[in-house]
Amino acid sequence: MAKKIETLVLNTQQPDEKGFFGAYGGAYLPPNLVEVMQEIAESYVNIKTSATFLEELTMLQQTYTGRPSPIYYAKRLSEAVGGAKIYLKREDLNHTGSHKINHCLGEVLLAKHLGKSKVIAETGAGQHGVALATAAALLGLECDVYMGEVDVLKQAPNVRRMEVLGAKVIPVSRGTRTLKDAVDAAFEAYMTDPVTTMYAIGSVVGPHPFPMMVRDFQSVVGREAREQFITMTGGLPQHILACVGGGSNAMGIFSGFLDDEEVQIYGVEPGGRGPAIGDNAATMAYGKPGIIHGFSCYLLQDADGEALPVYSIASGLDYPGIGPQHCHLRDIERVQYVIATDRDALVAFYNLSRLEGIIPALESSHALGYAIKMASAMKKDETILVNLSGRGDKDMDYVMEHYPLEAFETQKLLVK
Ligand SMILES: *Cc1c(COP(=O)(O)O)cnc(C)c1O
Secondary structure, rough: OOOOHHHHHHHHHHHOOEEEEEEEEEEEHHHHHHHHHHHHHHHHHHHHHHHHHHHHHHHEEEHHHHOOOEEEEEEEHHHHHOOHHHHHHEEOOOOOOOHHHHHHHHHHHHHHOOOEEEEEEEOOOHHHHHHHHHHHHHOOOEEEEEHHHHHHOOOOHHHHHHHHOOOEEEEOOOOOOHHHHHHHHHHHHHHHOOOEEOOOOOOOOOOOHHHHHHHHHHEEEEEEEHHHHHHHHHOOOOOEEEEEEOOOHHHHHOOOOOOOOOOEEEEEEEEEEEOOOOOOOOHHOOEEEEEEOEEEEEEEOOOOEEEEEOOOOHHHHOOOOHHHHHHHHHHOOOOOEEEEEEEHHHHHHHHHHHOOOOOOOOHHHHHHHHHHHHHOOOOOOOOEEEEEEEHHHHHHHHHHHHHHHHHHHOOOOOOO
């Protein structure tokens, strides 16, 4: 049934031994981190086939996270759109409410098996920090989370969550006091003690082996989805969509279908308010190859290679770079990268809430927003599978305050 693209398998799934996916990735590091990162890479490659490790991870995924997450046919939404059938992979139903727990469990379990006593990370909106603090509490490791002062103030509920979970939140007061400065501070802290601590990156970005490792931990989403979709419908989905910030939830679901050449795959980037600099975070659309945070990728950058300011209504998507495997998949034209604006995301946010009783994260709403547009131009027997990466409870207050439903009264899709 499913045709395999044999030649693509190696190229798309595995980086070379230096961590490159085609021309992207690698490890651009200060000298004192080179060896440490190699050690993590080697231990990971050994452990990823260890039965003890995999059994423990699978057990936690099933009994703690609640895997497998279901695939749901969004019938009322599909009928309102009047085109293709839209299906959702429900990562929003995971413990802690998003796909992030998938890689955090893997990373903290790896740290534990390596004999580390602490994990360190940066966080922007606090979603990665909360998922990591959760996994650290579960497995009995200390957890330090670096967070820009601006974000600490903006994201008070997530700061509280991390503290209740026993993590230490360290406010970063340099630079713009946001995510990029938090990454710098966290890396510096890690460099002072790379022996007893492990850095736990929050997406398929950063130096090798993180893009590969985080992808592997997320790949459970794609494996489940492929099997579930076949069981449910008798075939593969024709189109798969996921939102892309750094690209971890997207790599997770894509990885299950990359070898099925009849499946069309789309990564949806945040188009924000429009194409001007600082109004979006659509790296593939407006970026050029460059280097950020220890790896090479398409990057929104100025003439000197400095990362440009980025914006999206979804704080989990506003990163100026993108995972190296995505860059490669774009170059070999296996995945298409497209844009959904703030408005597209809001339309999806309200529609899914009103038509299906599912409040999606604003990040996930980007994938859904593009799916709604695509579906409306398709035939009723076509199928679209969207990775619903997280739930939207965290976004409700913001949306109701700044984008009340009345503003969308003219949108024809919206049920009143
Ligand atoms: C963090 C986050 C994202 C963006 O991260 P990726 O690595 O691109 O997946 C998407 N959706 C949700 C719900 C998130 O919390």
